[in-house]
Amino acid sequence: MTATNVRLHGARTITVDGESRGSLSIMDGKIRASLLGRAHHVDLRDHVIVPGLINAHEHLHLNAIPPLPTSAPFPNSYAWIAAFQTHFRNPGVVAALAVPKTLRLRHGALKNLLAGTTCVGHHDPWHPALNGADFPVALLRDYGWSYALGWPAYGPPVWQSFDATPSDRPWMIHLAEGTDATARAELAQLDAMGCLAPNSVLVHGVGLRERDIDRVIESGAAVVWCPTSNRNLLGRTLDPRRLQAAGRLALGSDSRLSGARDLLEELRVVVDMGALDEREALALATVDAARILRLPRCGHLKAGTQADLLVVVDRGGDAARSVVGVERGQIRAVVRDGVPRIADPDFAEWFEAAGVEAVPVTLDGRPKLLARALADPVVLALEPGLEFASRMERPAREPAFAEGRR
Secondary structure, eight states, X not given: OOOOEEEEESSEEEETTEEEOSOEEEETTEEESSOOSOOEEEEOTTEEEEEOEEEEEEOGGGTTSOOOOOSSOOSBHHHHHXXXXXXXXXXXXXXXXXXXXXHHHHHHHHHHHHTTEEEEEEOSOOOGGXXXXXXXXXXXXXXXXXXXXXXXXXXXXXXXXXXXXXXXXXXEEEESOBSSHHHHTHHHHHHHTTOOSTTEEEEEOTTOOHHHHHHHHHHTOEEEEOHHHHHHHHSOOOOOHHHHHTTOEEEOOBOTTTSOSSHHHHHHHHHHHTSSOHHHHHHHTTHHHHHHTTOTTSSSOSTTSBOOEEEEEOOSSSGGGGTTTOOGGGOOEEEETTEEEEEOGGGHHHHHHTTOOEEEEEETTEEEEEEXXXXXXXXXXXXXXXXXXXXXXXXXXXXXXXXXXX
């Protein structure tokens, strides 16, 4: 029988007000101030609970494509986009792109979920596969976007897209993605078009100068920072400190085609750079991202919000330190809508109480339980480090979503 009421107790929980030692109550997929009736109790002593991470910028369908070998930084995104056209003729890339997009989108979503990300901003045309109720992660919806000022052939035209986006919904564009004069000029161009507003979300921003950052903050706009992708392709990234201090910065992983393996790795990169501490870095992927992307029910754990969270072992000190630097295989549980999706085997009763059938898998050599609805063998085969624990555990038939993949 499915238990809609769950009480997590004994853990330190990161909240918008700091840390809490109180129990966390979940009912019907949401955090509740109190519960009516019986509840399934999960003992999480010596653990830390944090909101599910928000990846503010991803291209979900590109994560199984071999990255472009580079020997020197590109001056801007248009130069590396041109280089990618040749790369896309590489046999390995051709084979990766031959995988139906429906599967590549699910793989990108599963990759995010395995690393504790429960909500993603997918910066590409909407695809019917993203509408499924069984999609591994929640997605940013009802937003506007253009691709880039200098590449109008892909995606909606800039002005029309901006004008059609309600002011209370985010509007996203790759901007100032480079180190040369072309990239440095883009913020002024966007501003002159009337497309710099409080709901404008500028992705990358490597070419932003100090006066440009002044203008971004003044306008109430925000930037999504993808440091690994920037350093791989452009040789440098922006200084995050002023935008972070103003609450105008979120974090994205871009995709494995150019960036980090996942958002956990990106968080480690942020702290290793020395510009931000663990608590500041974690906020970029939780409360700050939720505010910038207009996601009031994500990014924090208070009554009424979605019960999307991850559970890790408490390593002592500031609770954020137990999350930033952890490997995905070390995450104890990832929960969406109050239901465990992947967790360590000792949480089997939680899966059972939630009415979720789970199959044994290994993630980076560690035993895990994965919700069977996510265990499409074809999707799992795309993800390095994830495999069924044994041939006997492979589902007897593929889930219904595997049919009609194209």
